[in-house]
Amino acid sequence: MADIFTKQKRSEVMSKIRGKNTKPELAVFRELRIRAIYFQKHYRKAPGSPDIALPKKKIAIFIDGDFWHGYRFGTWRHRLSSDYWVRKIERNRARDIRNFRRLRRNDWVVFRVWEHQIQKEFDMTIEKIVAVLSSG
Numbered sequence: 001m002a003d004i005f006t007k008q009k010r011s012e013v014m015s016k017i018r019g020k021n022t023k024p025e026l027a028v029f030r031e032l033r034i035r036a037i038y039f040q041k042h043y044r045k046a047p048g049s050p051d052i053a054l055p056k057k058k059i060a061i062f063i064d065g066d067f068w069h070g071y072r073f074g075t076w077r078h079r080l081s082s083d084y085w086v087r088k089i090e091r092n093r094a095r096d097i098r099n100f101r102r103l104r105r106n107d108w109v110v111f112r113v114w115e116h117q118i119q120k121e122f123d124m125t126i127e128k129i130v131a132v133l134s135s136g
Contacts, residue, residue, distance in 0.1 A: 050103075
């Protein structure tokens with residue numbers, strides 16, 4: 001299936017997709033600051049650069065987009081229009097697994113939050129994040 005956009009327009013559209021400080025991340029960051037919970041954003045010294053990290057307690061939280069990180073990928077991968085996207089998401093998922101394992105081997109507590117959880121169950125998701133951050 002051909003792309004509906006020109007190469008220039010597709011490039012423009014893709015350039016607007018953020019890797020950091022996405023809307024779900026900003027909502028979580030804002031709520032944690034309101035609760036006076038201090039954390040490191042996008043902590044580059046840990047594998048995978050966790051979106052939220054407490055380095056001294058070795059706690060890492062990832063806020064992952066449903067599409068880019070392949071939430072229930074097996075159920076919708078057949079709808080992707082090209083092998084490029086299948087490979088891209090499979091590589092992202094493999095990288096996530098590698099980073100999670102490396103963190104756990106180094107005694108980090110790793111917690112993943114999905115984009116849809118923040119959008120649909122914001123308060124409950126925040127409570128889970130606060131519980132994880134308080135556990136250390």
